[in-house]
Amino acid sequence: MGSPLTDDPAAKTDGVRSRQDDEALARVMHDVPRGALALSVLTVGLLLVAWFLIYALIFLPRGMVS
Amino acid sequence: MPMTEEGILRSEFRWAAVAVGAVSVIMLALIYAGLVHHINPPSNLETIDPNALHLTSEFTESNLGTRVAADGQVTSRIVATQFAFQPQCIVVPANRPVTLRFAAPDVIHGILVTGTNVNTMVVPGYVSQVHTVFTKTGDLLMPCHEFCGLGHSEMSATVRVLSENEFKPDREGKAGCDLF
Numbered sequence: 001m002g003s004p005l006t007d008d009p010a011a012k013t014d015g016v017r018s019r020q021d022d023e024a025l026a027r028v029m030h031d032v033p034r035g036a037l038a039l040s041v042l043t044v045g046l047l048l049v050a051w052f053l054i055y056a057l058i059f060l061p062r063g064m065v066s
Numbered sequence: 067m068p069m070t071e072e073g074i075l076r077s078e079f080r081w082a083a084v085a086v087g088a089v090s091v092i093m094l095a096l097i098y099a100g101l102v103h104h105i106n107p108p109s110n111l112e113t114i115d116p117n118a119l120h121l122t123s124e125f126t127e128s129n130l131g132t133r134v135a136a137d138g139q140v141t142s143r144i145v146a147t148q149f150a151f152q153p154q155c156i157v158v159p160a161n162r163p164v165t166l167r168f169a170a171p172d173v174i175h176g177i178l179v180t181g182t183n184v185n186t187m188v189v190p191g192y193v194s195q196v197h198t199v200f201t202k203t204g205d206l207l208m209p210c211h212e213f214c215g216l217g218h219s220e221m222s223a224t225v226r227v228l229s230e231n232e233f234k235p236d237r238e239g240k241a242g243c244d245l246f
Contacts, residue, residue: 033077040081048088055095064104065183065198 108186110195119145119171124193132157134239141165146175146188146210149217155224155243159233160203168194176212179225187212200227 099105119125125145131153132142140159145152146168158164168177168188175188181202186194200206210221226243235241 033073037077037081041084044084044088048091051092052095055099059105059183060099060103062181062183063199063201065185065196066104066106066108 105183108194108196110193112193112195113191114169114193116169116171116190119169124167125169127152132235132241134235134241136239139163139165141167143167143169144177144223146170146177146221148172148215149210149221151177151208151210151221151223153223153242155226157226157228157233157241157243158200160200160227160229162230163197163199166196166198168196173214174212175210175214175221177208178211180207180209182206185211200225203227203229203232 114122114125120127123129125143130143130145132140134140140162142156142158142164144156144166147170166184168175168186169192170188170190172190174190176186177188177194178185182198182200184196184198186196188194204227206225206227208223208225210218212218214221224243233241
């Protein structure tokens with residue numbers, strides 16, 4: 001994503017915009033993993049909690065079987 | 067958290083550790099249920115000729131239902147067939163070990179007893195056996211849970227769980243719903 005080799009003012013503007021986009025992308029990429037991690041922890045955590053609720057409140061009280 | 071190669075690798079390892087930890091905890095919970103609460107998948111390998119169920123000594127009509135052996139062992143024998151259980155109702159005592167034995171002459175069936183962990187397939191050619199202890203008295207529904215044909219949805223039986231005082235087999239040790 002380098003700036004184009006031209007004196008065209010519009011292209012210069014594009015180059016500035018491109019640099020800004022790169023910085024924004026770097027900022028977003030810096031922040032994204034935290035959100036992804038939080039979402040993963042939340043969903044997997046809820047799944048595990050649901051599993052243990054069914055295990056403790058339904059499966060174990062239903063008694064022995066073999 | 068910087069997006070460097072090292073940072074990515076570290077979070078991958080951490081997440082892998084979380085996954086291994088979660089699976090380990092679940093495995094420990096299942097081992098605990100098996101060892102402490104005796105909740106194990108029924109695993110009985112016993113063959114029987116499905117074409118001669120009515121001729122074998124165990125699953126002849128007169129031997130179906132609940133029978134208490136001389137040593138006090140309670141065994142219920144049930145035939146699962148399209149589209150009914152024979153007998154339609156069995157009586158078992160509460161808070162005593164009970165053995166349920168199933169056989170099928172035609173197609174694959176499956177049974178579960180509502181509100182309990184009793185759940186097994188009934189496959190022609192094999193005897194399915196489940197050991198359990200019923201802790202609550204009352205009538206429990208035992209439907210077929212494996213699609214066995216057009217009448218599958220009508221195929222169900224009743225497990226009548228009686229308290230120790232109410233459960234009184236006859237002189238031969240047999241107990242049926244008609245007695246209670």
